Amino acid sequence: MTMKYTEDHEWLRVDGDVVVVGITEHAAEQLGDVVFVELPEVETMVAKGDDCAVIESVKAASDILAPLDGEIVAVNEKLVDSPGLVNEDPLGAAWFFKMKIDDLSVLDQYMDEDAYKDLIG
Template identity: 70%
Template sequence: MKFTEDHEWLRPEGDNIIVVGITEHAAKELGDIVFVQLPEAEAMVAQGDEVVVIESVKAASDILAPVDGEIVEVNAALADNPGLVNEDPLGGGWFFKIRVDDLAVLDSFMDEDEYQEMIA
């Protein structure tokens, strides 16, 4: 698993697919999440594009695409239960899966130790 400076986690899943969510730290900072707007499957996105909107009891936040690629699946369970992001941010609370040209793109992101050092 890799991490971004924007508190997203990236988990490779084979076939050049990366699962994207937010970290436990980010979920705690946001507070209770009440709404998640996900991207459309099959959408092509570029790194830095706004792809997810999260609304919590504290604020609204945007999740940016960490890499260029094609959204191949979204977590439909979040429509009925956005609180999954708070309950299980590193598991069931994932946002989308994106297909990239090469998983080597992950090499530019932080590992868990580097991420923990950043948030300390």
């Protein structure tokens, strides 16, 4: 399955039975150089819209929201030591966390790549 995108500039990718979450290139570019990432605890249950990670650039702090209800099953510890990965490879190496959700069909509510490209103009 392909990537889905939220209005908060997060991307979601299904990987087996989990959803991988990161931020888009557009978001990384808008934030500027990322200098700090705080990740959620593994095995935390989150509800859609919860603040579950923090990303700070040279300019400001932003929250990463849980895009879905579910459980955090993995976090990308590499970002803690190398926050600059978010600027270098936002769609790949700089994933933030993986979530386990009950029903993958909830991803249908989010944009596909074309719709997201229209959003960011």
